[in-house]
Amino acid sequence: MQETIIEVNNLRKIYGKKNEKQYEALKAVNFSVKDGEFVGIMGASGSGKTTLLNMLATFDRPTSGSVKIKGEEIAKLKGNALADFRASRIGFIFQDFNLLENLTAAENIGLPLSLQGVSAKKIDAIITKVASELGIFELLKNYPSELSGGQKQRVACARALVHNPAILFGDEPTGALDSKSARELLELMSEVNKNMGTSILMVTHDAFSASFCKRIIFIKDGRIERELIREDNQNRSNFYQEVLDLLGTFEQ
Amino acid sequence: MLQKLAVNGIKNRWKDYLVLFSGLVISSSIFYLFETLSTNGRYLKENGAIVSIIGYIFTFGSVLLTLITLVYINYANNFLLSMRQRDYGLFMMLGARKGKIGQLIWIETMLIGFLSTVVGVIVGIVLSTGMQNIVIKSLGLTARYYAPIWWKAILWTFILYLGLFFLAAVYNTFLMTRKPALKLLKSQQKAAKKQLPMWMQFIQALIGIILLTIGYGVILNAAKYGVKTIPISLFTITFGTFFVFNSIVTVGISLLRKTKLAKKNLNGFTLGQLEFRIHDYTKILTVVTMLLALALGAITTGIGFNNITDKTAETQTAYTFGLFQPTSKQRTLIKKLDVERQSSYSYKVSGNAVYFEETQFENQPFQTVKFDSKSFTSSYTKLSIAELKKDSYPLQMFTESIQPNKQVVLVDAQKFAAIQGQKKTALFFRAKDTHDSQSILSQISNLEYAKSKQKDRTDAIQGNYDAKIYVVKPLYSGLEFMGIFLGIAFLAMLASCLMFKILSGAFEDVRRYAMLAKLGVRKSLLQGAIAKEIGILFVLPAIVGVVHVLIGLNLFKGILINPYYGIWLPFMIFAVLYLLYYFIVLFMYQRIVLRKI
Ligand SMILES: Nc1ncnc2c1ncn2[C@@H]1O[C@H](COP(=O)(O)OP(=O)(O)O)[C@@H](O)[C@H]1O
């Protein structure tokens, strides 16, 4: 039996203070992610995907309900404990890369390790290893402004993985990429999931991206509508077709 | 429509505009302050009589301040451009015509320039009035012919600022209409500039050090270079400072970045920030250094003039007062003072002479004063009767007040008794000249002046107190006022420069620090990183600036005798203010950058 990485129970999020106009972006969401899974969250724009992911990644606080990552209740984390949790357990890839433009690719990637007090020598070794695996070794000395979108996202991916997080989150990581770079990134993420065993939870609104996942959770108006699991022997294009079909029925 | 959009853009960024606007207002008001002194020829002449080249000094002060203003406005304009490029790029993408965009940016730049100059001059007038009152009241100075509202200063401020803004507007228009829209849109994703090769850096450092050496050398041998000292040293030291910062700091940071230290916590990020901005930073470091040196130098010499006022007065005679026939009112006043030495002699006036009884000088020897310029202290020597007989001037100085043009004669008791005339009393005393004793001393002085036969108060010298108030202070207080006034003005400019630079970076940094927080950086580490980054901007200019001041004080050797005497006081005051300001800026920066974290 695989270990559970994320466990979400009755998660709700209401935007707006009591006296203001309120909006319920998430309505009692329940699901869990097991170790080593590659899960996609799909839904139309405005359905609450980013809201959900931000709460899982501790960037925002739920109105009610619980989120446990590796058994730890994250709503309880505050201050330094929260910062340390982010630094050690979580990796995140943003749609707009969020690289620090004043640091080289290598420095960007090494930052999470510096924060954990890893020695300079070890940091260099790990950067080299991760960068080689992700095929960005030649780019290490460059600044983000000297990289293409796809390259930037690979660097961001390396930064998110360098400290061996319990889970890698991605909020539409291919959103700002051209189709070729998007495909490369998705293939890379699949490899990372398969070879390094990293659990991944990725939000996307596009069926092609979603087809790389092993399981897809569909949300609509803040609620989980359905789930789709890719069979072990099912190939990607077949799965892609299945997703498209499902989306078609969804829309009606 | 486009106008509406442009105005909307301003509304959305009113905070940034506030920073920009207030920075410009402070800058132009300080320039105005300086010009009220610099263009007031009569004031300079009347108050700077003992510094013959004072007008000359001010001319170069103006040149330096103009240079600083140039850097400042260049900054302000870059800040404005960075705010607007994206907006205007977007308008162009939406199909706005280039001519129209050019027109808009031209109007915007000129409008900001014009408004900030007008407000700046008004603030400048308020400030100079306030400063005049505060400085004059708190230090008991007089600044004759100083006028807070001075049309020449208004004129020059407008000419310089509007001129520079006109150039900026032309530049902006040119830039906006030439650059492709896409470049404007992406202008915020600036790349770090490539560094110069090592040998170029080395040459730069060498040039910088040579320039500094020349500047220091000229100052140390000011007598040899005369009026050329100021222009040479201002030029060489300003550019020397720049080259040194531009090479040594740049190389230092990039070397540090390669060490292990850079891989600890956020050090790498901080160094990256510094290197990323180094081209801005070296300019601002230079400006801050020069302003700091000028401010600290001006205040130190201002206080130096205050010291020399006291010291010069102290060395006129050995006594605070010589009173002839002291009234009972004067005697009660003396009892309230902290008297160090007091002697009382009998005298008679007969014919063309004032007679004293010599035995009284045996029991209570008359003293003269000697000044040691090295230790800056006065010492008193007792005059023997023989010495006093040979040269009675130290005593006659005092008797001139009530018996003008009469000689002083010391005689023995017998002869004294035989002289016709009323026996009178002369009372000499030396009291501590403290801040609190001023009103008592002035009452004693007025009572004595009423008895004096001299009309001109400067002739009716009765001792050190009157010498100070009526002779020495008028000579120096104009300069003291000038020093402290300029010191405060430069300090304000320094403060606004730092604030402007730092806050303009703060808005860019919000995103970066938010990103770091998302990566899981502890808040305390973020705060520490900010403290370090801003600390560099404060520490480096402080070190170099203090060296400049210590060398520069040599220029005042002639007037101040020992310009280093008591400098700990202005230095301490300055250090406290500077530190305080660091914490204020730090606090503001952290509030802006870490607000949402
Ligand atoms: N900070 C916020 N304040 C108020 N409403 C918000 C906020 N963030 C998101 N929303 C609303 O919540 C809903 C879900 O948003 P989001 O999670 O960003 O959707 P998605 O990422 O699926 O496109 C939207 O209707 C959006 O308007």
Ligand SMILES: [Mg+2]
């Ligand atoms: Mg979203």
